[in-house]
Amino acid sequence: MELRVIDKTDEELRIEIGGEDHTFMNVLKGELLQTDTVTAATYDVNPEQSGGQTDPVLSIKTESGVDPLDALAEAARGVQRTADDFTDAYRAGIDA
Amino acid sequence: MVNDFQVEFIEREDRRARFVARGLTPALANGIRRAMVADVPTFSIDTVRFVENTSVMFDEMIGLRLGLVPLTTPLDDFEPGDTVTVALEVDGPATAYSGDIESADDMVVPADENIPIIELKEGQRLEFEADAVLGYGKDHAKNQGGVAVGYRHLQRVEVVGDAGEFDEQEPNILRGVIEEAAAEHAEGDAEDGDLVATETFGNDLTERYPGKEVEVHDVPEAFVFSVETDGSFDVDELVTRAVASLGDRAAELEEKVAL
Amino acid sequence: MMIPVRCFTCGTVIGEHWDEFKARAREGDEDPAEVLDDLGVTRACCRRMMVSHKDLVDVVSPYQ
DSSP: OEEEEEEEOSSEEEEEEETOOHHHHHHHHHHHHTOTTEEEEEEEOOOGGGOSOOSOEEEEEEOTTOOHHHHHHHHHHHHHHHHHHHHHHHHHHHHO | OOOOOEEEEEEEOSSEEEEEEESOOHHHHHHHHHHHHHSSOEEEEEEEEEEEEOSSSOHHHHHHHHHHSOBOOOTTSOOTTOEEEEEEEEESSEEEEGGGOEESSTTSOBSOSOOEEEEEOTTOEEEEEEEEEEEOTTTOGGGOOEEEEEEEEEEEEEEEEEOOTTOOOOOOBOOSEEEESOGGGSSSSOOTTOEEEGGGGTTBHHHHSTTEEEEEEEEEEEEEEEEEEOSSSOHHHHHHHHHHHHHHHHHHHHHHHHO | OOOOSBOTTTOOBOGGGHHHHIIIIIISOSOHHHHHHHHTOOSHHHHHHHHTOOOOHHHHGGGO
16 A cells, blocks of 8 residues: 555645555545545546556545544544454354 | 444355345445455465376366366465465376365365366376465456355335235335334234345245235345355355455555554 | 356356256256255356256367
8 A cells, every 4th residue: 555645735635545446445435424524535546447547546625623634544543443343243243 | 433333144154144234334335345355365276387188178278267166265374475286187087176186285275176177088187286376356356255245225115005905916026135114014923123035925025015015115224245255265254354454454544644 | 168167157166066967957857947956056147057058078079
C-alpha cells in the first residue's frame, strides 16, 4: 500500500492509495461517511484497460478544525474494529 | 461508531454454508464478498516440468487441468508466494487421478481425489514434477478459494389481505431466505422471526400462504450470504480470513497515515 | 475429451463426481437427475457439465 498525497488543505484531502481496489476502498468510504466530522468522502478508480491512473484516489472533506488525515486514520481504526466485531459475531454464530 | 453484528446460520457444512448477517452496510457486505473471492490465497499448481507425456493431450492441456485441482491450504503455516513440490507418475492402461498426485508436504494435498486428469491407454505414460504456489484469486482464478460466493437481501413477507375469492392463484416465486412476519397464516409450525429458506416451500409463496395476498420487503442491513469453498479450506476459515484481510489493510493504512 | 475439472460458470469442482455419475447414470440405469441430486451437484450450470459431456479419449487415441 503506497500513499501519495495529491492535494491537501485544512479541510480537504486528495490522496492516492496504491495497490488497492473497490474491495477495501468502498468499505473505507462507507466508514468515512458514517463519521460525523466528515462532510464528504468519495473515491475514484479507473479500470485497468483505461491506461493511465489506475490506483484509487480518495477525496475527503471535513468540518473546519478537523484534519482530514486524522479523519482518515480514525476511519482506518473504525474498519479494523468493524472487522474484529464481525469476526466475533461470526464465531458467536457458529457456537449458537 | 458501534457495530452490532449478528450472525445466524441456516446451513453450515465444511464446504458450504448459508448465514444471515445483520447490522452491516452494503459496502461492508460487498467488501467481504469480494475479499472472499480475491484476497484469500490458496495453493494451486503453477509450473509443471514434464518428464514424459505420451497421452492424447498436450502438455499445456494437462497443465491447465492440474492448475484447477484444489489443494488443501493450511494458511497458518505458509506465506503467499511459498511453493510446494508435487509429482505424478502413472503408466497406462490406467486413468491418472488427482489422488495420484504425490506431495512433498502432507499438509498440501489434493482436496478431491477422484478428479480424472487424463485417461492413459496401453503404452502411454505420464510423469511430471510441478510446483504449487500459494497465490491470490486476484491474480488467477485458479487461486480462488471461494466458489459461487454471494449474498442477497433477507426478505420479510407480510400478509396484507386475502386473495380474491374467485381469483386463480398464480405461483408467486421467491428465492432466498425469508423472515417470517405472518406466522399465523403460514402452513405448518411457524413463529414470527423464523428464518425460512424458500426451498422448504418450493420457492412459491402461495404454497406457504394459501389464499393470501402478500407483500415482500427487503430487510435493511440484513444479508443472506451463501458461501462455498473449493475444498482448500473450510467455510469458516474463508470468511474469517476474508474479514481479517480487510482489517489488515485498514491497519496498514492507519500506520502509513500516521507517518 | 476428458470431463472438465471445474464447472465453466461457477467454478465448482465437478470432475470429482464424473466416475460415479458415469457408472450410475450413463452405464447404469438410474435417473441422471436423481444421481446428480445425490452427488450434491445442485446448480443447473454444474449439471449441464455432466449431462452434456462425452469422453473422447477412445476416439482420438488411435491417431497419435
